[in-house]
Amino acid sequence: MWLDQADGFAEIFKGYIPYYLLVVFPIFIIMSPANPVAASHEFSVYRMQQYDLHTVPHGCRSASFNLEGRSLTSWSMSRHCVVARIQDITIDQFVEIRSKAGALLLVLPNNDTILTNEQKEHIQLLEMAMMQQEISIPVYFAEWTPDFDDIIKDLQHSFITDDKSGTALEAMFNTVSSNGYQIVVSAPNPQRLDSKPVTIHGKLVGRSATPQTIVIAAHYDSSSIIPDLSNGADSNASGAVALLELARIFSRLYTSASVRGGPSLVFVLMSTGHSLNYFATKKWLEEQLDSTDATLLQDVSFVMCLDSISSGPLTMHVSKPPKPGTPAQSIKSRLHVPIVHKKINLADELLAWHHERFSIRRMTAFTISSLQSHKDPSRNTILDKSSEGSLRNLVSNIKITARGLASHIYNLTDEENKEDVELYDNALNVDEAAIRHWYKYLSSQPRAPQIITATANGGVSAALERALSRYMEATVSAHALDRREPEYTLYTPTRAVLYVYSVKPAVFDLILTLAIIAYLSLVYFVIQFFPRFYEEYAKLVTGKVKVN
Amino acid sequence: MTLYHFGNCIALVYAPYHMAYKFSGISEYATFSKCVYAGALYIFTQLCKMLLLATFFPDSDNIQGGDYDIFLEILKATVDLADLLGLYFALNSIPGKGHAKILTAAIGWASAEVLVTRSVPLWVGARGSEFDWRYVRSCAESNVALLQHAATAALVWLWTRSDLPRRHFPLVAALLLLTPYRGLIEDALASVLSLGAWALLGVRAITATAVGLTALAVYAVLAQQIGI
Numbered sequence: 001m002w003l004d005q006a007d008g009f010a011e012i013f014k015g016y017i018p019y020y021l022l023v024v025f026p027i028f029i030i031m032s033p034a035n036p037v038a039a040s041h042e043f044s045v046y047r048m049q050q051y052d053l054h055t056v057p058h059g060c061r062s063a064s065f066n067l068e069g070r071s072l073t074s075w076s077m078s079r080h081c082v083v084a085r086i087q088d089i090t091i092d093q094f095v096e097i098r099s100k101a102g103a104l105l106l107v108l109p110n111n112d113t114i115l116t117n118e119q120k121e122h123i124q125l126l127e128m129a130m131m132q133q134e135i136s137i138p139v140y141f142a143e144w145t146p147d148f149d150d151i152i153k154d155l156q157h158s159f160i161t162d163d164k165s166g167t168a169l170e171a172m173f174n175t176v177s178s179n180g181y182q183i184v185v186s187a188p189n190p191q192r193l194d195s196k197p198v199t200i201h202g203k204l205v206g207r208s209a210t211p212q213t214i215v216i217a218a219h220y221d222s223s224s225i226i227p228d229l230s231n232g233a234d235s236n237a238s239g240a241v242a243l244l245e246l247a248r249i250f251s252r253l254y255t256s257a258s259v260r261g262g263p264s265l266v267f268v269l270m271s272t273g274h275s276l277n278y279f280a281t282k283k284w285l286e287e288q289l290d291s292t293d294a295t296l297l298q299d300v301s302f303v304m305c306l307d308s309i310s311s312g313p314l315t316m317h318v319s320k321p322p323k324p325g326t327p328a329q330s331i332k333s334r335l336h337v338p339i340v341h342k343k344i345n346l347a348d349e350l351l352a353w354h355h356e357r358f359s360i361r362r363m364t365a366f367t368i369s370s371l372q373s374h375k376d377p378s379r380n381t382i383l384d385k386s387s388e389g390s391l392r393n394l395v396s397n398i399k400i401t402a403r404g405l406a407s408h409i410y411n412l413t414d415e416e417n418k419e420d421v422e423l424y425d426n427a428l429n430v431d432e433a434a435i436r437h438w439y440k441y442l443s444s445q446p447r448a449p450q451i452i453t454a455t456a457n458g459g460v461s462a463a464l465e466r467a468l469s470r471y472m473e474a475t476v477s478a479h480a481l482d483r484r485e486p487e488y489t490l491y492t493p494t495r496a497v498l499y500v501y502s503v504k505p506a507v508f509d510l511i512l513t514l515a516i517i518a519y520l521s522l523v524y525f526v527i528q529f530f531p532r533f534y535e536e537y538a539k540l541v542t543g544k545v546k547v548n
Numbered sequence: 549m550t551l552y553h554f555g556n557c558i559a560l561v562y563a564p565y566h567m568a569y570k571f572s573g574i575s576e577y578a579t580f581s582k583c584v585y586a587g588a589l590y591i592f593t594q595l596c597k598m599l600l601l602a603t604f605f606p607d608s609d610n611i612q613g614g615d616y617d618i619f620l621e622i623l624k625a626t627v628d629l630a631d632l633l634g635l636y637f638a639l640n641s642i643p644g645k646g647h648a649k650i651l652t653a654a655i656g657w658a659s660a661e662v663l664v665t666r667s668v669p670l671w672v673g674a675r676g677s678e679f680d681w682r683y684v685r686s687c688a689e690s691n692v693a694l695l696q697h698a699a700t701a702a703l704v705w706l707w708t709r710s711d712l713p714r715r716h717f718p719l720v721a722a723l724l725l726l727t728p729y730r731g732l733i734e735d736a737l738a739s740v741l742s743l744g745a746w747a748l749l750g751v752r753a754i755t756a757t758a759v760g761l762t763a764l765a766v767y768a769v770l771a772q773q774i775g776i
Contacts, residue, residue: 501678509552512684516556520563523691527571537761538768 041147041500045105046226048139049131049448050190050491053277053349057134059225063190063493065103065138069181069500071155078102081183083155085109086141087119091129103138105183105498107152108229108382110144115383124377127225131380140185140498141226151500154179180503187496195453195490197276197479199284200465201268202247202472203296204254208262213296214327214409215266215303215363217281217354218243219273220447220464224382227448227494233386234370235379236273237442239306242398243267244467245435249402249428251471259427261409263301267472269464271452274307274379276488277350281357283479289361301327303365304405305354308379310370310394310439313337314401317352317367317374319344319359327408328364335404340372368401386443394439395432402428438467450490553683554674560687561666565659565694572651577644579652586638586656591664593634597627621732628728635704646771650705654698661697662690685745692753699760700727706766711774716766723759730755 048060067081072093075082081103089097089106097104109115115123130139142148206212218239222232231237247267254260270280288297316337322328332339344356351357352374358365370393371379378384406412406428445460452460461476468474481487569575569583605624638653666686674683706712706720726733734755738748 502680504679509550509556512553512556513559516560520559520567523564524567524571527567530572534764534768537764538772541765541768542772 041151041502043142043145043148043498043500044495045140045142045185045498046228046495047187047493048135048141049223049225049227051276051449052486052489054487055485055489056349058131059491060135060137060139061190062136062138063187063496064185066182066184066186067102068503069105069151069155069183071152074155075101081105083107083152083181083183085152086123086126087115089126091126094126094129098135098137101137103140103183103185105140105142107142107144107148120383121377123383124381127381128377130225138185140496141229142498151181155181180505182501182503184499184501185496187493190491190493193450193454193490193492195449195481195488197270197272197280197283197449197453198461199268199270199280199477199479200461200468200474201266201284201296201477202468202474203267204247204250204265204472206254206262206264207257207260211295211298212263213266213298213300214263214405215268215297215300215358215365216243216246216306216405217268217270217303217358218306219270219278219280219354220442220460221271221273221275221449221452222384222447223273223275223380224384224448225380226382227450228446229382230446230448230451231382231386231443232384232447233439233443234310234384234390235308236306237386237439237447238308238310238390238394238397240269240442240464241394241435241438242306242309242401243269244438244464245398245430246402246405247468247471248431248434250405253406253427261406263409266296267468269468271461272449272488273354274350274374276449278354278357279487280479281354284477285357285361287477287479297363300363302331303355303358303363304331305358305365305367306401307354307367307369308371308376309368309397309401310390311378312370312393314368314370314397315340315372317342317355317369319353319356319365322364322366326364328366331404331408332366334407335368335400337368342374370397386440391436391439395430395435398430398435399428402430448494449488450492450494453490454492551675553679554670557670557674557683557687560684561662561670561690564691565655565662568651568694569655574648574651574655577648577652579642579644579648582642582652583656583659585641586653587660587663589634589638590657590660593630594664597630600627600630622729625728625732632700632704632724632727635701636708639701639705639708646705646767650701651698654694654701657701658690658694658697661693666690681745685749689749689752692749692756695753695760696730696756699756699763700724702760702763702767703727706763706770709770712766712770713773716769719762720766723762730759 047063050059050061052058065081067079069083070076070080072082072084072089075097078100079102082097082101083105084107086106086108094104109119109123219236220240222230222235222237224230224232250261250265254265268281268284270278270284272278272280285297314335314337316332316335316339318328318339318341321339321341322332342352344351344359353367353369355365355367403424406424412424441463442460447460465474465476601624605620635653635657638657639649642649642652644652670683670686673680703720703724706716707724712720734748734751737743737751741747743751
């Protein structure tokens with residue numbers, strides 16, 4: 001009887017599976033689309049910053065990957081993509097991942113959770129460490145979502161490890177119950193971006209016979225590890241907003257001949273800042289100084305650069321201490337700010353402050369900033385977001401700067417009568433609504449060089465140009481990079497779509513096959529025993545033995 | 549997940565149907581064409597039902613966040629009575645003994661259902677790299693569906709018999725009337741007891757078995773009476 005059944009079982013595979021299926025089926029499989037499934041999780045992610053500066057590579061060099069997701073503690077080799085919260089990863093872990101893992105996916109903090117100062121400091125330091133040198137593995141950042149939180153928790157508590165479990169049964173059970181994640185990003189290879197940095201400048205002509213000029217400069221790009229999230233509220237939306245407000249105040253004063261100041265004022269907005277070594281400033285200076293009909297920058301009395309002025313009281317950064325009696329000394333005393341002196345170090349990869357570009361061209365220049373040091377990590381961080389506190393600081397700092405500048409231009413002294421003070425207040429009143437508007441606008445826009453120098457017409461540059469042209473005639477000059485040896489190179493893509501597939505290990509399918517075979521043999525025996533069961537059942541129901 | 553996983557699912561769907569056809573003895577009657585005929589009737593019945601639903605019922609699938617209208621759902625389930633009519637025609641057109649008729653109609657009917665409703669999602673879903681228990685579950689569900697359809701076919705056959713004992717007629721009729729609403733009742737039970745998908749499958753299997761055994765009992769009584 002057992003043999004009979006075995007025979008019957010073999011029958012299934014004998015005549016009843018048509019052999020032409022062996023040909024048709026593979027053709028069908030080949031013809032059908034390669035990956036027809038939609039992932040259950042789909043996220044928009046940001047790629048890490050990538051650029052070359054003076055042909056020295058920085059940042060992440062690759063874009064696509066298809067790897068198994070692991071947590072910080074369970075990853076072990078280059079076939080794993082490490083998924084972690086940005087707060088959780090230490091710099092040492094990062095260094096190890098950079099050299100050994102296959103990819104890195106960091107989840108940014110949830111907006112709702114307020115980071116402690118320690119965490120903020122940690123993230124800033126991590127950003128700095130990540131940007132130090134090039135990374136060959138793809139690095140992506142994702143914004144926090146509940147789904148991501150679940151995935152991270154799942155990965156942390158996942159039992160898929162290469163260690164041996166207690167028993168074979170336990171290991172088997174783990175394989176069935178645990179969830180794995182396959183993480184896929186298919187993005188185009190990093191490509192050079194056609195970058196066209198611009199400089200916007202405008203001039204208010206003074207009345208004095210000697211063409212003395214005061215230059216006020218600020219860069220309006222921002223820098224952080226994620227180009228698409230570089231909002232840079234303090235660095236340097238604050239400087240650009242201050243420059244616009246100063247332009248508004250002084251354009252009003254300069255329109256009427258009676259209160260026009262002596263020196264001419266030149267307002268300059270640069271589209272590349274400290275992260276790209278003030279390239280736009282360098283090019284702009286070359287154009288203005290080295291061309292034959294250079295009249296804009298004649299007899300510059302000083303250059304005032306505004307950089308990150310919304311985080312506290314101001315400091316004046318100089319590369320040469322101002323001598324008594326010079327205009328720089330005069331403005332220093334009128335602003336009542338401490339001086340920080342730092343010599344220019346041309347051996348460094350990056351210039352420290354914006355004014356150094358001007359100082360190299362032998363102009364008197366200084367930077368007004370709230371920061372004490374150019375190494376402050378808050379100049380290059382994704383955490384540089386707008387806040388009400390910063391806005392208040394910014395307004396008061398703009399007031400101080402406008403006063404200092406005006407008192408220098410009109411050569412006023414502190415001893416004044418009350419009426420004068422009132423007039424003065426009236427003339428130099430800052431427009432808080434406008435400041436708020438521009439501050440909010442700029443700090444809501446990602447302003448990484450990749451974004452603002454790539455869009456030729458439109459975007460932040462165009463908005464700023466229109467704003468400046470309300471007060472004076474604004475000129476936009478575009479700069480070209482050196483063809484053979486570009487001063488810098490930017491790369492795209494800056495964002496991608498990430499798919500997360502939940503998967504099971506290969507062994508799982510084998511176990512499933514065994515289970516299905518067991519089930520099918522059960523069905524087989526049930527069908528085989530059905531006639532006997534029916535006989536018994538009929539007897540039970542009718543109470544009689546079957547007649548025939 | 550992979551092609552291998554797809555193979556697993558196919559085995560789970562196909563093998564029980566094949567075994568039911570092969571080992572129940574109906575293959576000896578050379579009724580394969582009748583199976584196909586029953587399947588065709590299934591598809592035709594579904595088309596008629598769709599036509600009815602599309603004509604007389606509001607389109608509730610596109611209403612987002614609408615309330616669950618029990619009355620409407622019951623009305624919709626009532627349309628499934630057409631299935632019984634379809635099965636009746638299928639049974640009528642198949643010659644042979646009672647059990648052969650029932651099994652042929654049920655297997656043809658259920659195979660057509662698997663082919664039409666489950667094969668495409670399976671082909672698309674189970675081969676992708678994403679793993680989901682849903683596909684394995686749907687395959688197991690198709691096995692339960694076979695049992696359900698066999699029970700329903702048996703009930704329809706019993707109902708058509710004029711020599712069915714009087715006292716059994718109400719039972720058969722009640723079970724037949726309940727058939728279209730069985731899915732609804734099971735879903736309601738699952739949501740009341742907050743059962744998971746696997747538990748719901750278990751409930752379906754249990755009800756299908758219970759109905760099947762009842763039908764079998766009535767069949768046994770009838771068979772005893774008329775001597776088949």
